[in-house]
Amino acid sequence: MENAIVDGSTRLFGIVGDPVTQVKTPQLMTAIFRAQGINALLLPFQVAQEGFEAAMRGLMSLRNLDGLVITVPHKVRACGLVDSLSPRADQVGAINVMRRLPDGTWYGDMFDGEGLVRGMQKQGFSIEGKRIKQLGAGGGGSAVAVALAAAGADTITLCDPRQSLAQGLASRINRFYPRRPAGVTADSAGTEGYDLLVNCSPVGMRPGDGMPAPFGEFDPSLGVVDIIMHPEETPLLAHARRCGCRAMNGKPMIEGQLESFCNFFAIRQP
Amino acid sequence: MENAIVDGSTRLFGIVGDPVTQVKTPQLMTAIFRAQGINALLLPFQVAQEGFEAAMRGLMSLRNLDGLVITVPHKVRACGLVDSLSPRADQVGAINVMRRLPDGTWYGDMFDGEGLVRGMQKQGFSIEGKRIKQLGAGGGGSAVAVALAAAGADTITLCDPRQSLAQGLASRINRFYPRRPAGVTADSAGTEGYDLLVNCSPVGMRPGDGMPAPFGEFDPSLGVVDIIMHPEETPLLAHARRCGCRAMNGKPMIEGQLESFCNFFAIRQP
Numbered sequence: 001m002e003n004a005i006v007d008g009s010t011r012l013f014g015i016v017g018d019p020v021t022q023v024k025t026p027q028l029m030t031a032i033f034r035a036q037g038i039n040a041l042l043l044p045f046q047v048a049q050e051g052f053e054a055a056m057r058g059l060m061s062l063r064n065l066d067g068l069v070i071t072v073p074h075k076v077r078a079c080g081l082v083d084s085l086s087p088r089a090d091q092v093g094a095i096n097v098m099r100r101l102p103d104g105t106w107y108g109d110m111f112d113g114e115g116l117v118r119g120m121q122k123q124g125f126s127i128e129g130k131r132i133k134q135l136g137a138g139g140g141g142s143a144v145a146v147a148l149a150a151a152g153a154d155t156i157t158l159c160d161p162r163q164s165l166a167q168g169l170a171s172r173i174n175r176f177y178p179r180r181p182a183g184v185t186a187d188s189a190g191t192e193g194y195d196l197l198v199n200c201s202p203v204g205m206r207p208g209d210g211m212p213a214p215f216g217e218f219d220p221s222l223g224v225v226d227i228i229m230h231p232e233e234t235p236l237l238a239h240a241r242r243c244g245c246r247a248m249n250g251k252p253m254i255e256g257q258l259e260s261f262c263n264f265f266a267i268r269q270p
Numbered sequence: 271m272e273n274a275i276v277d278g279s280t281r282l283f284g285i286v287g288d289p290v291t292q293v294k295t296p297q298l299m300t301a302i303f304r305a306q307g308i309n310a311l312l313l314p315f316q317v318a319q320e321g322f323e324a325a326m327r328g329l330m331s332l333r334n335l336d337g338l339v340i341t342v343p344h345k346v347r348a349c350g351l352v353d354s355l356s357p358r359a360d361q362v363g364a365i366n367v368m369r370r371l372p373d374g375t376w377y378g379d380m381f382d383g384e385g386l387v388r389g390m391q392k393q394g395f396s397i398e399g400k401r402i403k404q405l406g407a408g409g410g411g412s413a414v415a416v417a418l419a420a421a422g423a424d425t426i427t428l429c430d431p432r433q434s435l436a437q438g439l440a441s442r443i444n445r446f447y448p449r450r451p452a453g454v455t456a457d458s459a460g461t462e463g464y465d466l467l468v469n470c471s472p473v474g475m476r477p478g479d480g481m482p483a484p485f486g487e488f489d490p491s492l493g494v495v496d497i498i499m500h501p502e503e504t505p506l507l508a509h510a511r512r513c514g515c516r517a518m519n520g521k522p523m524i525e526g527q528l529e530s531f532c533n534f535f536a537i538r539q540p
Binding site: 005010021023024027034045047051054056058062063 | 274275278279280282290291293294296297300304314316318321325326327328331333334
């Protein structure tokens with residue numbers, strides 16, 4: 001296609017979320033397609049919760065659309081739309097990627113957790129043997145907790161205002177990883193006795209958001225991870241840095257995932 | 271967005287058809303967006319006839335998709351999906367563009383006919399007072415016949431194997447343009463007594479297609495127009511040129527429409 005950006009033969013991929021302006025996957029993946037001479041684009045698709053299934057069925061029926069990345073707030077519901085799941089996605093109960101198989105059915109997988117763990121390890125956070133407190137037990141949170149358990153966390157304590165979500169996720173971790181006990185707490189702000197604090201709630205993403213809990217001073221030995229990517233420094237991360245903590249945002253999580261997306265969508269890696 | 275091709279804020283437009291690899295609107299419109307510094311793309315969406323309404327409802331529900339161009343074979347069915355129509359689209363009974371209005375409803379219009387007429391006039395075909403034979407009375411054909419009547423054709427004779435379509439279109443023209451009598455014929459190949467032959471059937475588009483009717487030698491005074499754009503020279507146009515006729519493909523039709531699309535989608539014109 002010479003240097004045209006798009007033509008009638010362009011294959012389509014997308015990222016489905018709401019909001020969607022903050023996502024970085026379109027420019028990152030599209031740059032990879034172009035570097036490899038592949039006539040494809042990865043587009044932002046803003047899909048509201050209302051009418052989600054209808055919008056997804058519409059996208060999935062496009063004959064020139066080959067795969068979708070799924071982001072907040074759709075990772076759990078998207079799980080119900082695919083015909084088959086990886087074992088990992090089945091453990092998590094949510095997906096963040098889906099692709100059309102040669103037989104026309106759709107297959108889902110979940111890379112959020114392993115992406116974050118790989119990013120943490122690169123940034124010098126150790127997970128093995130650590131006592132972890134995690135805020136948020138939705139789609140992204142489930143993926144992170146399962147991956148933290150798989151990476152050898154000592155204990156994982158979950159806090160989510162949707163108590164049944166937190167309880168369900170703890171039970172799932174205890175079933176799949178019986179040596180990594182998971183529990184729940186209603187105390188969102190306490191960090192005493194923990195080595196790592198991981199925020200998987202969306203609080204901090206929207207302008208005007210504060211911290212996801214009314215935190216006091218952190219001990220400088222506490223590691224703090226916020227899976228939010230935009231803004232780059234959430235109020236939680238700003239607070240953590242002021243307290244002298246090692247802190248990390250969600251950017252390494254998605255950067256760690258690009259390689260997984262390429263493999264999943266069967267693109268030669270950059 | 272600097273020089274990125276796509277990011278989370280990119281606004282989406284699309285062209286809906288099946289097949290869709292042959293369309294030129296994506297590269298033409300996307301080049302206009304970029305020349306004007308507008309962060310938008312116009313994408314090919316391959317939508318099959320089966321499941322058309324569901325696919326369209328899905329696309330129409332994307333919050334960052336602002337408008338669609340509609341092409342073969344969906345122009346008539348798309349008409350039933352919009353909330354309001356231009357008077358011209360109402361006459362034709364088909365649309366080739368739709369956009370979301372500020373109140374969230376969808377509005378449709380039809381530029382195929384005026385685009386073709388403008389292209390014909392630029393290429394030196396006169397329409398006023400001419401006796402025209404037209405093959406094909408589907409969505410595109412309806413638009414062309416209505417525009418030819420509006421441009422002052424003497425008579426329009428329609429031929430389509432779907433006789434009721436041809437008959438319905440002739441009745442519509444006779445109602446809106448009572449001084450430009452329209453009729454139907456079952457004789458697809460005869461050209462005696464006509465000044466212009468216009469092919470609005472899809473025959474000639476697919477590899478291996480022949481001519482849309484078993485034509486004999488054309489009189490060199492016959493003007494021949496084929497609204498197909500790809501291939502650039504259909505078997506019908508090759509035959510017309512061999513017979514010494516003035517001949518034109520569908521490219522001027524779409525080129526004549528770019529300005530209309532820009533106005534319709536409220537983009538500053540190139």
